[in-house]
Amino acid sequence: MTQSFGAASDTIVALATPQGVGAIAVVRLSGPQAINIANGVFHGKNLEKQESHTIHFGTIRDGEQLIDEVLVSIFKAPKSFTKENVVEISTHGSSYIVNRLIKLLIKKGARPAKPGEFTLRAFLNGQFDLAQAEAVADLIHSDSEASHQAALHQMRGGFSGEIKLLREQLIHFASMIELELDFTEEDVEFASREDLRVLVEKLLRVVEQLIASFDLGNVIKNGVPTVIAGKPNAGKSTLLNALLNEEKAIVSDIAGTTRDLIEDEINLGGVIFRFIDTAGLRETTDTIEAIGVSRTQEKMKSASLILYLFDLGDTDLVEINRDINKLENLGVPFLKVANKIDKANSQFINELKSIHPDTIFISAGKKENLEQLRERILELVNLDKFKTGNTVVTNIRHYDSLTRTRESLLDVLGGLDAEVTNDFLAMDIRRSLHYLGEITGEITTEDLLANIFSKFCIGK
Incomplete structure (x- = not known):
């Protein structure tokens, strides 16, 4: 079952810290009106006139009624996690205070965030790619040194970098072969078939290494x-x-x-x-x-x-x-x-x-x-x-896409052996590009995004 995310012009709100009673709780707002909405309930400095990455002490009031003394952190677009205006309100950790504050912010114009919507916005706004976004959830749930290091490596773009490099090399040959389709009558060759074979064999070795790493990654x-x-x-x-x-x-x-x-x-x-x-x-x-x-x-x-x-x-x-x-x-x-x-x-x-x-x-x-x-x-x-820093695949979705990539690359080699026409060769290369693009988000669908981000916690 998938979920529908609201418009990017909405300002969303959610509790960013775990549910339950604690010393403090953090309520997060993100969107065009985040600072304006927070300013409407905050009594202290005028938040709209403050610099980005500053923290301000004051009170939250509903009309004349005092709700809590708080610290408000301001992050102005694009220098925030979501690349939107973001406000984080640190309150005392009472569930009553948190619920009262969120209801008040909703009344002022925010709407409740859906699971993973903050990270989804970061992805859609180009903060990071899809594989890095998924690593955010893995980092939150990491419970050992090894899982923490794997998630951190992926979140910082280690895995994505390898996938993008593979894709870029293949795109060059795909474009040359596609160009040849426009000159079929001239019998010209813009892409050396031998060079393409060498590249595909090289890509296959890297893809197979990544696939083989999944057993370790799963552990x-x-x-x-x-x-x-x-x-x-x-x-x-x-x-x-x-x-x-x-x-x-x-x-x-x-x-x-x-x-x-x-x-x-x-x-x-x-x-x-x-x-x-x-x-x-x-x-x-x-x-x-x-x-x-x-x-x-x-x-x-x-x-x-x-x-x-x-x-x-x-x-x-x-x-x-x-x-x-x-x-x-x-x-x-x-x-x-x-x-x-x-x-x-x-x-x-x-x-x-x-x-x-x-x-x-x-x-x-x-x-x-x-x-x-x-x-x-x-x-x-x-x-x-x-431990030597090699990329390890830990995500079953990435493993599946890599497996499909391998099948498509093998089809490219088979096509080269059979000397198939350029249109069939281009089709197999495009499939390889498609599956690699699914990993990092260059190729995606609304259903895929909804399925990924609906598994995140609300507030992340």
């Missing part, structure tokens, strides 16, 4: 679903508690204590991991536990990482090999984690090390070697490319 943005799996009493709940540094899961010597999924988030190395403690992997006649075991199997299939945990004092090599074989068939990355090293005999540990040298040996109960486990977990995420 950065949404976190890593990580399942702790193993048979009952292997110490899964103890390990979850040790990683969280809190008693999240019930720990008991009774097998099958965990009968449902327990989830929590941990920030490791700037990445959010959603750890899931599961019911044990075993056959059971207990109806409730059986449901938990079934859910464990489903979670393991959809996980990005599995920690296979086994008890060194209660698991033989045959059982370990059988479980590892099952995990390998799942196709999900997993770590072999041997627990309770304090209770195992050295001969079994040495035998296990020789057969499975990548096993991590820990004691969840005594919190031994947990740092080694954390390091191995981070190695599997492979953030090295991201």
Whole structure:
């Protein structure tokens, strides 16, 4: 379902800070009449005569009735977030004061902003492109160092710059081929087909690198679903508690204590991991536990990482090999984690090390070697490319457009191989340009904009 945005000549108003009681709240106005409307309820200096980027103390009054003492910040067009006149009124954080103020501003001529309308206006007024606008929402919702850095890189134009460069290079050849269509009878060639092939192959390499980065980008943005799996009493709940540094899961010597999924988030190395403690992997006649075991199997299939945990004092090599074989068939990355090293005999540990040298040996109960486990977990995420400043795709819409771009570029190469006529070649190039343009907003529709910005919070 899409929403319809109002006219750009409207002045909009919304609460820019989170709902609820707090020390302060900020109400934002944007539009041609923002300063005039705010001035109509503000008692202090004449806001219309003040310089841009200044802050003024005064009161908000409805007629003679005092509502609150406030600070008013003025940003005059085009030197504001939306490139319009913007006023931000900082009040005390009472929901009554905020609602009273917004109603008063609406009565004076503003209208309530729709979700994302401030950022939409910034985009429409050329403050930034569509990919950068989407990064604003990602930055607001970033909850780790990695997601913050990815959103900041995109918001500052890192991703957009690469896309625009690709598009500009392709536009040149498209224009030359289009020009050839006007001279079909003269049999002239303005665009070298060999040069076009070299360019398209180069663009394909860049596009495929961006597409391949989406797996990492999705991890950065949404976190890593990580399942702790193993048979009952292997110490899964103890390990979850040790990683969280809190008693999240019930720990008991009774097998099958965990009968449902327990989830929590941990920030490791700037990445959010959603750890899931599961019911044990075993056959059971207990109806409730059986449901938990079934859910464990489903979670393991959809996980990005599995920690296979086994008890060194209660698991033989045959059982370990059988479980590892099952995990390998799942196709999900997993770590072999041997627990309770304090209770195992050295001969079994040495035998296990020789057969499975990548096993991590820990004691969840005594919190031994947990740092080694954390390091191995981070190695599997492979953030090295991201940390070197390479662009990472985190948005599913961008991933989809890049995939379509790749298909169109492959069609261009296929057309060159088949020596198709210029009109077919131009058509495939235009499709490539179209999908690249969708990412940054050179090509867009009202429905697309409504779908993107309706997901923003009101006030942003």
